[in-house]
Amino acid sequence: MDPPLKFIHNQIVEYSMQVTYNPLENEGTVVYNLFLTPETEREYAIQTIRRVAAAGITVGDMVRFIEPGETVEGYTVPNGMIGICTLCSITLDGILLRRGIVTNPIGGGVIEVESNLPRRFTHMILYESTTFDPLQVMASQDLTSVNQVMRQGDGFILGNVRECHMEAENILAEVLDECADSHFSGILEVGMPNASILGVPVSPQYLGVVALGGTNPFAAMKEEGHPVTTLAIKGLMDSSLMEPISHF
Amino acid sequence: MRETDPGTERKCLEILRILRDSRDPMGAKHLSERMAEQGFVLSDRAVQYYLHHLDELGFTRKIGNRGRVLTNLGISESESALVGDRIGFVISKLERLAFRSTLNPVTCTGDVAYNLSFVKNEELDAVRSAFDEVVSADIGFFGTYAETENDPRIPKGHTGFITVCSITMDGIFQHNGIPVRMAYGGCLNHIHHKPEGFHQLIGYKGTTLDPLQLFLSAEMASIGRLIQSGDGVALANIRNIPSTAVIKAEEIMCELRKNDFHLPVAVGSGILNVPIDPYQSSIVIYSGMNLIGRAYECGIRMKTEIGAGTIPISRIISG
Numbered sequence A: 001m002d003p004p005l006k007f008i009h010n011q012i013v014e015y016s017m018q019v020t021y022n023p024l025e026n027e028g029t030v031v032y033n034l035f036l037t038p039e040t041e042r043e044y045a046i047q048t049i050r051r052v053a054a055a056g057i058t059v060g061d062m063v064r065f066i067e068p069g070e071t072v073e074g075y076t077v078p079n080g081m082i083g084i085c086t087l088c089s090i091t092l093d094g095i096l097l098r099r100g101i102v103t104n105p106i107g108g109g110v111i112e113v114e115s116n117l118p119r120r121f122t123h124m125i126l127y128e129s130t131t132f133d134p135l136q137v138m139a140s141q142d143l144t145s146v147n148q149v150m151r152q153g154d155g156f157i158l159g160n161v162r163e164c165h166m167e168a169e170n171i172l173a174e175v176l177d178e179c180a181d182s183h184f185s186g187i188l189e190v191g192m193p194n195a196s197i198l199g200v201p202v203s204p205q206y207l208g209v210v211a212l213g214g215t216n217p218f219a220a221m222k223e224e225g226h227p228v229t230t231l232a233i234k235g236l237m238d239s240s241l242m243e244p245i246s247h248f
Numbered sequence B: 001m002r003e004t005d006p007g008t009e010r011k012c013l014e015i016l017r018i019l020r021d022s023r024d025p026m027g028a029k030h031l032s033e034r035m036a037e038q039g040f041v042l043s044d045r046a047v048q049y050y051l052h053h054l055d056e057l058g059f060t061r062k063i064g065n066r067g068r069v070l071t072n073l074g075i076s077e078s079e080s081a082l083v084g085d086r087i088g089f090v091i092s093k094l095e096r097l098a099f100r101s102t103l104n105p106v107t108c109t110g111d112v113a114y115n116l117s118f119v120k121n122e123e124l125d126a127v128r129s130a131f132d133e134v135v136s137a138d139i140g141f142f143g144t145y146a147e148t149e150n151d152p153r154i155p156k157g158h159t160g161f162i163t164v165c166s167i168t169m170d171g172i173f174q175h176n177g178i179p180v181r182m183a184y185g186g187c188l189n190h191i192h193h194k195p196e197g198f199h200q201l202i203g204y205k206g207t208t209l210d211p212l213q214l215f216l217s218a219e220m221a222s223i224g225r226l227i228q229s230g231d232g233v234a235l236a237n238i239r240n241i242p243s244t245a246v247i248k249a250e251e252i253m254c255e256l257r258k259n260d261f262h263l264p265v266a267v268g269s270g271i272l273n274v275p276i277d278p279y280q281s282s283i284v285i286y287s288g289m290n291l292i293g294r295a296y297e298c299g300i301r302m303k304t305e306i307g308a309g310t311i312p313i314s315r316i317i318s319g
Helices: A008-016 A039-054 A090-098 A134-138 A146-152 A166-180 A216-223 B006-021 B028-037 B044-057 B072-078 B089-100 B121-136 B167-175 B211-217 B223-229 B243-258 B289-297 B313-317
Strands: A029-038 A062-066 A081-087 A103-114 A117-126 A155-165 A187-190 A206-212 A229-238 B060-063 B067-070 B111-120 B146-148 B158-164 B181-191 B194-203 B232-242 B266-268 B280-286 B303-312
Touching (some): A008 A103, A029 A039, A029 A062, A029 A090, A039 A146, A039 A216, A090 A103, A090 A166, A103 A206, A117 A155, A134 B211, A146 A155, A155 A166, A166 A187, B006 B044, B006 B060, B006 B067, B006 B072, B028 B044, B028 B067, B044 B060, B044 B072, B067 B072, B089 B111, B089 B167, B089 B181, B089 B303, B111 B121, B111 B167, B121 B158, B121 B223, B121 B289, B167 B232, B167 B243, B181 B211, B194 B232, B211 B232, B211 B303, B223 B232, B232 B289, B243 B266, B289 B303, B303 B313
Antiparallel strands (some): A029 A081, A029 A229, A103 A117, A103 A155, A155 A206, B060 B067, B111 B158, B111 B303, B232 B280, B266 B280
C-alpha cells in the first residue's frame, strides 16, 4: 500500500509546532517560503520585494538570498538561479501556538481590496482539501493584481485565514500588538467571534484571523511577466539568517 | 454587492447566476419561477425590487421590455460574491450534469456531459494534433472528440471542440444504483507508462476553483513528456464508491471500455497515494482535460467551459 499524501493542514500544524520565533526580540525559528528566479533578475527582485513590503502586502520584511549552487535545508539552488527566502504566514500559527493559542488553519485564497481596505475573499481553497499551498498555485492564475493594489488601492492580493477560540481573544490582541511593531507584520484582519471574516464562515465560538500571503511579492513579479518559481512552505530557518530587505 | 443582510446577498447572487446561465434576456416573472425552483420563493414584485437594486449597482441591464441581462460587472460579481457559499460549487454544478447523462453503457446511446473549448481558427490544426496525440496515447477519457461551429457561445472566427466530460460516468453509476462521490482532482505521476502515484490532490469539496484547471495553469502536468517518454504527469479524477459496489462498477466500466472509453486507471483502497476512506474504494480515471492540457502545453490558449451541457453521444462519435 502506498503512503497517503499529506494534506496542507497537517503540514501547517507540524511546522507551526516547531516555530520558536519571538516577534519582540526578532529571534527564533520561522517557517519560510523559497522562490527561485534567474540571477539576472536579482536587482528587479530586490526592488519588487522592497516595494511590496513598503506597501504592507507581505508577511514581513525579512529575506535571505541563496546564491547559485548554495544549499538551504538540503535543497540546492540550481546554477544561474538565485533563491529568495521570505517569511511564511504559517509562522503566525506557530507564534500563537507558543502562547497557548491553537489555531485551525482554514484556507488560502484571493482577497479583493477596495480603497486600500480588504473587502472579501473571492476565491478560496481549504487547507484540508489540498496537498500543496493554495497560494503557490494561485500566484500563477492571473487572479491577482498586486501591482494595481500598490498603485491605486484596488485589486486582488493573496491571503489566508485561520480561526481560534474566542477565549483566546485577549492573548491574541496582545500578540498582534507585539507583531505590529516587529519584522513580522502580515496580519490583515481579525474577525468578531461567531462572525464570518471577509466572507469566510468560522466555527461556533471561534473568530477568524486573516494574514497576508508570503507569495504576494512573487505574484507581483509574475504579473509583470518576470520568471519566478515558488516553493511555498519550504521549511524552517533561524530568523538570524534573514535580514530586512532594506539592507540589500 | 455590499449587503448587510446575508439573505439579501444570497438572493441577489442567485438572480445573477440564473441570468448568467440564460442565453436570452429574462423578465421578473420568469425569474421568480426560476428562483422558486432553486428554493427562493419570491413574488414577481420582490424580484422586480432586487432587479432595480442590481441595475443600480451596474450588475444587470434592461433590454427594452424583454427583460434583464447580466453586464460584465455582473458576470464578475457572480464569480466573486459569497466565497463561503461557493466552496464546493465547482462539483455541485457538475453533479447536475451527472443527473442528465443518460448514456447506456451497453448500447452506447444516450446523452453524455461535455466540455466546450473554443479556439481561433488559425490554431485549429495545432489543437487537432495535440488532441489526437492524447487520444491515441489512451490518456483521455473517451476515444474521440467533435468539432462544432454553430454554438451561440462560440465567438466569430473561432471553432468549438466538444470533449466528453468524465462526470458522465458518475451519471451512469448513479443511474445504476451506485452511490458515487467525486472526491479529488489530481496530478498523477507515471514511470515507464505506468501510473506510479499522485503528486498532488485537491478535494472538490474544498475549493472555489476547478482543481484540474489550476494544475494546468500552474504547469504541474507534463502530458507531452508522458506521451513521448513514458515518464510524466497526467490529470486524473478520483471518485469514491462503497467497497461493496466495486464488482458492479467493474462490470459497467467493462462495457464502457468496449465502447472506446479509457477507464479505469486503477480501482481500490489505499492506491496511488490516495488517502484511505474506510469502507470506500477509489476509482481513478483520466480526465478529458488531458486533451486541453496538451494543447495548453503546446502554447495554445483556449477557453474551456467544464461541464457545458449534455449532448447525444452519437453527435460526438460522428465527429
